[in-house]
Amino acid sequence: xxxxxxxxxMFFGIPVGLTFLDTFGYVARVEGISMQPVLNPEARDTDYxxxxxxxxxxxxxxxxxxxxxxxxxxxxxxxxxxxxxxxxDVVSTLGYKNQYVKIPEGHCWVEGDHTGHTLDSNTFGPxxxxxxxxxxxxxxxxxxxxxxxEAKLPQHRRPISIANRH
Amino acid sequence: MTLLKFVGKTCGFVGYVFQYAxxxxxxFEYLGDFVMCSGPSMExxxxxxxxxxxxxxxxxxQRLRRGDIVIAKSPSNPRQNICKRVTALPxxxxxxQFPRRSQVVPRGHVWLEGDNTSNSSDSRVYGPVPIGLxxxxxxxxxxxxxxISSLTEY
Numbered sequence: 001x002x003x004x005x006x007x008x009x010m011f012f013g014i015p016v017g018l019t020f021l022d023t024f025g026y027v028a029r030v031e032g033i034s035m036q037p038v039l040n041p042e043a044r045d046t047d048y049x050x051x052x053x054x055x056x057x058x059x060x061x062x063x064x065x066x067x068x069x070x071x072x073x074x075x076x077x078x079x080x081x082x083x084x085x086x087x088x089d090v091v092s093t094l095g096y097k098n099q100y101v102k103i104p105e106g107h108c109w110v111e112g113d114h115t116g117h118t119l120d121s122n123t124f125g126p127x128x129x130x131x132x133x134x135x136x137x138x139x140x141x142x143x144x145x146x147x148x149x150e151a152k153l154p155q156h157r158r159p160i161s162i163a164n165r166h
Numbered sequence: 167m168t169l170l171k172f173v174g175k176t177c178g179f180v181g182y183v184f185q186y187a188x189x190x191x192x193x194f195e196y197l198g199d200f201v202m203c204s205g206p207s208m209e210x211x212x213x214x215x216x217x218x219x220x221x222x223x224x225x226x227x228q229r230l231r232r233g234d235i236v237i238a239k240s241p242s243n244p245r246q247n248i249c250k251r252v253t254a255l256p257x258x259x260x261x262x263q264f265p266r267r268s269q270v271v272p273r274g275h276v277w278l279e280g281d282n283t284s285n286s287s288d289s290r291v292y293g294p295v296p297i298g299l300x301x302x303x304x305x306x307x308x309x310x311x312x313x314i315s316s317l318t319e320y
Contacts, residue, residue, distance in 0.1 A: 011189075012185045012188070014192075015189045015191070016184075016188040018188075018191075018196075019187075019188040019191045019192060020188075059244050059245065070296070070298035071274070072296040073272075074273070075274060075296065075297040075298040105243070106241060106242040106244060128242075128244065128296065130239035130240070130298075130299045131296060132244070
């Protein structure tokens with residue numbers, strides 16, 4: 001009887017939990033220095049961010065949002081970057097093979113804030129929106145760092161031309 | 167008292183529906199699901215309105231092989247799915263259509279081509295596709311009933 005009950009609660013409990021995490025979001029640890037100074041300002045303490053899956057259910061992202069996506073180079077790895085350009089924008093790149101890139105349909109241009117210490121679109125080019133995993137909404141741990149992550153883009157990283165939304 | 171009982175029963179029923187919905191979501195998301203394919207790009211192997219059974223385990227575990235038919239998100243429109251055959255894995259040499267030169271499939275990408283070479287927009291048009299976009303691998307065809315067949319090569 002005990003075993004049966006335990007099996008039953010596991011059979012329903014695990015899918016309910018997974019569905020919740022899949023639909024609404026989860027908390028993840030940020031590794032690396034690529035998003036300094038916004039995330040992990042000092043290398044030794046790591047931030048935990050809340051990643052909202054709900055916010056990207058329609059693949060709607062804005063320029064300046066911090067998003068997590070599946071790395072195009074390694075599907076097992078998730079990376080966290082800032083969206084710089086959306087489809088149709090022209091961005092001026094930093095060390096990519098072309099100086100100016102027009103972002104193709106269904107793609108976006110992502111960059112880390114810590115220029116020069118980040119593996120981002122300047123290395124692998126525009127990424128498909130299908131790789132988008134979640135949007136980082138807030139830093140939740142440690143408590144002293146509790147804050148919302150706002151969409152902001154440094155002036156010099158704005159796209160050169162911004163496509164009209166149709 | 168009857169009202170209370172009614173509310174209680176309704177809540178119980180809604181709870182059950184919710185639990186089964188979550189089980190269904192997880193099954194379709196992590197184990198396998200059914201896909202209806204449309205379009206001419208995979209003829210003659212697959213025709214429009216065939217229903218396929220696909221499994222999600224091998225793309226998750228990086229077990230893709232050359233010759234597998236996979237369902238992937240379209241690189242140019244994430245809301246759309248494409249059904250193509252994996253023809254080359256990372257490190258293989260392939261020949262694109264435009265520009266027409268041979269290139270090496272980069273790390274973390276696969277080369278997808280439709281079986282209907284003349285009428286398929288695939289990697290020859292948009293280049294190698296990140297493995298992260300591959301959602302599932304086609305196992306067999308379940309509809310129409312007279313054409314039930316396995317679509318794996320091993």
